[in-house]
Amino acid sequence: GDQVEQSPSALSLHEGTDSALRCNFTTTMRSVQWFRQNSRGSLISLFYLASGTKENGRLKSAFDSKERRYSTLHIRDAQLEDSGTYFCAAEGAGYQNFYFGKGTSLTVIP
Amino acid sequence: GALVYQYPRRTICKSGTSMRMECQAVGFQATSVAWYRQSPQKTFELIALSTVNSAIKYEQNFTQEKFPISHPNLSFSSMTVLNAYLEDRGLYLCGARSGNTGQLYFGEGSKLTVL
Numbered sequence: 001g002d003q004v005e006q007s008p009s010a011l012s013l014h015e016g017t018d019s020a021l022r023c024n025f026t027t028t029m030r031s032v033q034w035f036r037q038n039s040r041g042s043l044i045s046l047f048y049l050a051s052g053t054k055e056n057g058r059l060k061s062a063f064d065s066k067e068r069r070y071s072t073l074h075i076r077d078a079q080l081e082d083s084g085t086y087f088c089a090a091e092g093a094g095y096q097n098f099y100f101g102k103g104t105s106l107t108v109i110p
Numbered sequence: 111g112a113l114v115y116q117y118p119r120r121t122i123c124k125s126g127t128s129m130r131m132e133c134q135a136v137g138f139q140a141t142s143v144a145w146y147r148q149s150p151q152k153t154f155e156l157i158a159l160s161t162v163n164s165a166i167k168y169e170q171n172f173t174q175e176k177f178p179i180s181h182p183n184l185s186f187s188s189m190t191v192l193n194a195y196l197e198d199r200g201l202y203l204c205g206a207r208s209g210n211t212g213q214l215y216f217g218e219g220s221k222l223t224v225l
Binding site: 031033035040041042043045048050085087089096097098099100102103 | 144146148154156161169203205211212213218219
């Protein structure tokens with residue numbers, strides 16, 4: 001079964017609003033990485049976390065340091081250019097494989 | 111900065127023929143390379159994980175006979191899709207992992223269309 005459950009699958013936000021994406025893991029993960037995929041298919045890395053939180057501008061990500069079973073990506077003051085598909089990828093404790101969630105399609109509306 | 115170049119960007123091939131794609135890491139040492147396929151529905155499947163000087167580990171439903179991978183050094187990896195059929199279509203992505211930071215860096219992908 002899927003090791004990474006990402007939600008929501010789709011999200012519409014008005015400009016200027018805030019929201020959060022979440023990835024739950026069926027087992028303890030070693031690290032997590034968040035990406036945005038652009039229209040050309042390129043995966044742009046947003047954050048890589050082995051624990052704790054990271055912030056970059058209007059984006060902030062957290063990785064549950066205690067049980068390592070979920071991660072979140074917060075978007076503050078959403079802008080039109082934030083539209084795209086967001087993926088989380090989590091690294092299992094065993095073979096260093098990164099497993100992807102199914103993505104969140106984000107649309108920011110004027 | 112760390113970059114991954116992947117080529118070709120897209121290939122159209124006839125059923126039963128093969129496609130080779132290559133991945134070049136620039137600005138960092140790729141101690142491992144993971145090859146993925148993203149379906150037209152956007153779902154990612156891990157094909158295999160290749161670590162330099164270790165055996166390549168293929169995921170269930172993917173085999174070396176169908177997807178042979180070469181990873182000869184810390185900056186280059188290639189994968190071939192042999193005998194491609196309709197179910198093999200998708201966007202193939204290589205994710206090169208930095209031995210220094212642990213972060214995955216992706217190329218722009220190789221889109222395979224099978225006629």
